[in-house]
Amino acid sequence: MTDREIELENENIEVELLIEALVKKHGFDFRDYSRVHIKRRILEVKQRLRYESISMMIKDIIYDREFLNKLLLSFSINYTEMFRDPDVYLFMRNEIIDLLRTFPFVKIWHAGCSTGEEVYSLAIMLKEAGIYNKTQIYATDFNDKVLKMAEDGIYPIEYVKNYTSNYQQAGGKESFSDYYIADDNNVIMDSSLRKKVVFANHNLVTDGVFGEIHLIMCRNVLIYFNKNLQDRVLHLFKDSLCNGGVLCLGTKETIENSTAESDFETLDKKLKIYRLKY
């Protein structure tokens, strides 16, 4: 074996041990996340905090609470935006809202909502469609820090130009500025948009089903899961949806070739919008 190969082999052993330490000591289970992703994040933290080896990081995972939080923060990718992929929201507006309208009340689950932009986006559309008041929204993530930010609904003002353009591309006809109050640096989302939202910690790997949901949005979360975990979570969604309920995934995610594929029909292949069969 060359030096580089030995180095790699050692690194891979350490990565496995670190992942085990996280689940054994703290119950955070990344065993079925993309190994490439987790390893890249571990190496990034190792370099940034100048650790000599991954083994030294394992010690701190066990003994140093502060370090644990830093590591977890680096594992999670929280990037999101309002009306992200406007075509998806346009489809929601034109095709899905009328379907939701037929129910006496509507339950929606945003799984992996991060800092909440997606939640406010959908709330705006439900409001404009006149069905917000008969809706209950569950917005969940396994990261308390982002959940708190979602609940606060405060976003940097420099993003608003892009959000406004997304809103318009998603078929928005009102003035987007009616939905927030601006100060010098931030916008604060109108609190009425939060009236029907419950923010809660939920871990897709370890926590259970929600009941009788009409629409699940889980976008850009499964992308970091391996096939096994992805299948498990898709079954969790299947069990949480009512018959005819809608599932919306991220544009690079799919139920194709998963063990849950046959339970769903495809509403839009490109936008990754599916419906649980009756």
Added chain:
Amino acid sequence: MVRLKYQAVVIGASAGGIESFKKLLEEIGDFLDIPVMIVQHIKKSKNSNLAELFSGMSGLNVREAAPNEPVLPATIYFAPADYHLAVEQGRTLTLLATEPINYSRPSIDVLFKTAAEVYRESLIGIVLTGSSHDGAEGLAQIRDLGGCTIVQSPDEAEYSIMPLAALKRVDTSFTGTIKEIADYLKKQLADTV
């Protein structure tokens, strides 16, 4: 048992890449019975689906890479705009929406490094035209793990910065024009161990 010496090809290009890919794939198309994974730097737009652009060429199976997809023989995978493309130990694909590296997402280095870890000495890496330094580090990793390294000759490349950066970092297995690379590849792809 006789098996092919090389089991996968990774290719990276930036500015000027689309034309080079067209030429290269036309030349080697019929010979390809192993997977080819490609990172071409591209901005996200309505027409940024390179798989659509290239499918139908020489009857090859061309697709946009998707998460957890097994890497199949005789198939060309393009990294989608705005995502890094990587290979997992189990020879499946992963997309990462993590931050750009050297201003690029997808990053050639990410694909090359992860593929090198998986395929080791049975990987071929090719750096083509471009005006960034992406790919040089990745090519070095391919070399360190025993793979074959190829760079387009800077004289021929529409943009020479990227080939030059790669040549500066790595003493390559082969440097040449697209036509010469194609001929060299055909020989390598027929090699068995």
